Amino acid sequence: MYQSASIGLVSISDRASSGVYEDKGLPALREWLAAALHNPLEFVERLIPDEQPVIEATLKELAQRCCLVLTTGGTGPAPRDVTPEATLAVADKVLPGFGEQMRAVSLKYVPTAILSRQVGVVRGACLILNLPGQPKAIKETLDGVFAAVPYGIDLVGGPYLETREEVVKAFRPKSAVRPPAAS
Amino acid sequence: MYQSASIGLVSISDRASSGVYEDKGLPALREWLAAALHNPLEFVERLIPDEQPVIEATLKELAQRCCLVLTTGGTGPAPRDVTPEATLAVADKVLPGFGEQMRAVSLKYVPTAILSRQVGVVRGACLILNLPGQPKAIKETLDGVFAAVPYGIDLVGGPYLETREEVVKAFRPKSAVRPPAAS
Amino acid sequence: MYQSASIGLVSISDRASSGVYEDKGLPALREWLAAALHNPLEFVERLIPDEQPVIEATLKELAQRCCLVLTTGGTGPAPRDVTPEATLAVADKVLPGFGEQMRAVSLKYVPTAILSRQVGVVRGACLILNLPGQPKAIKETLDGVFAAVPYGIDLVGGPYLETREEVVKAFRPKSAVRPPAAS
Numbered sequence: 309m310y311q312s313a314s315i316g317l318v319s320i321s322d323r324a325s326s327g328v329y330e331d332k333g334l335p336a337l338r339e340w341l342a343a344a345l346h347n348p349l350e351f352v353e354r355l356i357p358d359e360q361p362v363i364e365a366t367l368k369e370l371a372q373r374c375c376l377v378l379t380t381g382g383t384g385p386a387p388r389d390v391t392p393e394a395t396l397a398v399a400d401k402v403l404p405g406f407g408e409q410m411r412a413v414s415l416k417y418v419p420t421a422i423l424s425r426q427v428g429v430v431r432g433a434c435l436i437l438n439l440p441g442q443p444k445a446i447k448e449t450l451d452g453v454f455a456a457v458p459y460g461i462d463l464v465g466g467p468y469l470e471t472r473e474e475v476v477k478a479f480r481p482k483s484a485v486r487p488p489a490a491s
Numbered sequence: 492m493y494q495s496a497s498i499g500l501v502s503i504s505d506r507a508s509s510g511v512y513e514d515k516g517l518p519a520l521r522e523w524l525a526a527a528l529h530n531p532l533e534f535v536e537r538l539i540p541d542e543q544p545v546i547e548a549t550l551k552e553l554a555q556r557c558c559l560v561l562t563t564g565g566t567g568p569a570p571r572d573v574t575p576e577a578t579l580a581v582a583d584k585v586l587p588g589f590g591e592q593m594r595a596v597s598l599k600y601v602p603t604a605i606l607s608r609q610v611g612v613v614r615g616a617c618l619i620l621n622l623p624g625q626p627k628a629i630k631e632t633l634d635g636v637f638a639a640v641p642y643g644i645d646l647v648g649g650p651y652l653e654t655r656e657e658v659v660k661a662f663r664p665k666s667a668v669r670p671p672a673a674s
Numbered sequence: 675m676y677q678s679a680s681i682g683l684v685s686i687s688d689r690a691s692s693g694v695y696e697d698k699g700l701p702a703l704r705e706w707l708a709a710a711l712h713n714p715l716e717f718v719e720r721l722i723p724d725e726q727p728v729i730e731a732t733l734k735e736l737a738q739r740c741c742l743v744l745t746t747g748g749t750g751p752a753p754r755d756v757t758p759e760a761t762l763a764v765a766d767k768v769l770p771g772f773g774e775q776m777r778a779v780s781l782k783y784v785p786t787a788i789l790s791r792q793v794g795v796v797r798g799a800c801l802i803l804n805l806p807g808q809p810k811a812i813k814e815t816l817d818g819v820f821a822a823v824p825y826g827i828d829l830v831g832g833p834y835l836e837t838r839e840e841v842v843k844a845f846r847p848k849s850a851v852r853p854p855a856a857s
Contacts, residue, residue, distance in 0.1 A: 384829055385767055385769055385796050385801075385826055385829050385830055386829045386830065387766075387830070389767075393767075400570075401568055401572075401576075401608065402608070403568055403605070403606060403608060404590060404591075404594075404608060405594045405604065405605035405606060405607060405608070406605060407770060408591055408594065408595075408605075408770075408774055409594075409598070409605050411770075411771045411774065411775075412774075415775070418845060418847070419821035419822045419845040420821075420822045420825050420826075420845050420846070420847065421771065421822075422769070422771035422772060422775050422819060422822040423769060423771060423822055423825065423826050423829070424771060425767065425768070425769060425770060425771070430568050435568075453605060455602035455603075456602045456603045456604075456605040456606055459603050459606065460568055460603075460606050463567055463568050463569045463606070464568055464569065464570070479601060479602040479603050480603070481601070481603065583753075584751055584755075584759075584791065585791070586751055586788070586789060586791060587773060587774075587777075587791060588777045588787065588788035588789060588790060588791070589788060591774055591777065591778075591788075592777075592781070592788050613751050618751075636788060638785035638786075639785045639786045639787075639788040639789055642786050642789065643751055643786075643789050646750055646751050646752045646789070647751055647752065647753070662784060662785040662786050663786070664784070664786065
């Protein structure tokens with residue numbers, strides 16, 4: 309009934325990737341998506357350090373296989389935070405609304421959301437979004453912006469994502485049609 | 492009494508420009524402006540495909556003749572959507588507040604407004620704004636941001652635009668003076 | 675008790691710097707900061723024209739000595755307004771949330787806030803923010819965004835700023851620790 313979808317999850321942290329502490333980003337992303345989507349999902353997960361070339365290579369690899377890549381971590385103003393730089397470096401198009409709206413959502417919870425440099429971009433047929441590092445902030449952000457993600461993936465040629473309305477209600481304009489392959 | 496003004500209107504759509512369907516962007520732009528402004532207006536209209544070089548050339552030509560150029564269409568994330576790229580390519584200055592606020596206005600109506608990549612820029616003595624493609628969204632956006640447009644045009648050296656307050660009330664700081672030529 | 679801090683204040687205006695009128699930007703910045711912070715402050719002040727190379731050189735010099743540099747003036751769409759261009763030219767990282775939120779704060783007061791091109795950036799261990807030109811707007815903007823500034827300065831390696839809560843309440847995540855040197 310539902311199209312299957314591959315989703316890339318990338319946790320970016322020097323300390324978590326070297327085992328100094330346990331990564332909590334990947335489980336938070338996985339749980340939110342599994343609860344939100346009807347589609348059968350294949351998750352492709354990576355836990356990597358805050359190294360721009362490594363992040364860029366990871367995003368390039370995953371964008372070839374996935375319709376959506378979510379990153380967590382590395383979006384602050386500190387010198388080691390380079391996730392936005394890496395994401396912009398591999399972007400075909402930048403979608404400034406995602407950065408704006410993700411910060412606006414987080415600002416309802418913490419004034420320091422203003423410091424986040426999160427971006428959303430398109431690479432080929434893949435949408436890439438930078439999420440915050442904390443599991444609580446990941447959930448708040450996805451709750452706040454995911455309604456627009458399925459239609460964004462339609463527009464770049466990805467699978468037809470369908471959400472569980474009790475978590476989030478995907479919005480598509482009336483002109484958007486459910487593809488025959490999805491029925 | 493009122494200074495005359497030339498305004499460029501550019502509808503950007505592969506399908507409308509090739510006659511596959513009727514363009515509704517230019518009439519929507521023209522009607523809103525005619526209702527909103529006291530000034531005698533000359534509209535310079537173009538209906539062109541989603542080709543970045545064509546859009547850039549059109550914007551360059553119109554910016555020489557007009558104090559304001561409004562585009563409609565081509566601002567989404569799809570591969571053929573290149574209006575923001577073309578607009579940024581001909582910009583002297585980017586005014587990020589227009590993109591932010593146009594998306595914020597549209598977000599009150601549809602969550603997918605986050606996907607829009609609309610920008611506002613200055614080229615020479617001309618303000619260029621990307622508007623959405625749908626007539627309803629064009630009106631919502633102009634209702635939401637036009638109050639700042641006349642003063643923006645003052646600052647880049649254009650004619651003194653005066654609005655009908657029942658449509659939109661132009662805002663100028665108290666220090667702004669109505670030029671003698673306009674009285 | 676409190677760490678001392680050097681803060682750069684830069685008023686950018688052709689007319690004020692040439693003596694055509696009195697600069698009101700530097701006193702407005704100084705007063706707000708002195709009222710808001712417990713830390714002993716050294717202000718490094720500059721009054722310069724709207725010349726991009728002069729602004730860039732001033733920002734580079736002050737960023738070496740200061741944890742925070744606030745500019746006032748030169749952020750509009752007019753041809754002589756080049757403060758954002760100069761600020762971006764010396765930036766290591768851009769923090770788009772500051773531009774977005776400063777405009778959102780000012781939009782509550784005047785619709786023409788949309789025309790402001792203010793940016794916030796990091797250069798080395800210094801945070802640089804462009805503020806509006808009018809004393810009233812300077813205060814409104816700092817009231818609206820300063821809560822995030824002390825933690826932003828922590829993250830780039832600057833001194834531990836402590837605010838007077840009756841003016842503004844600095845926000846830091848629970849994981850942030852007051853450094854031993856500050857106690």
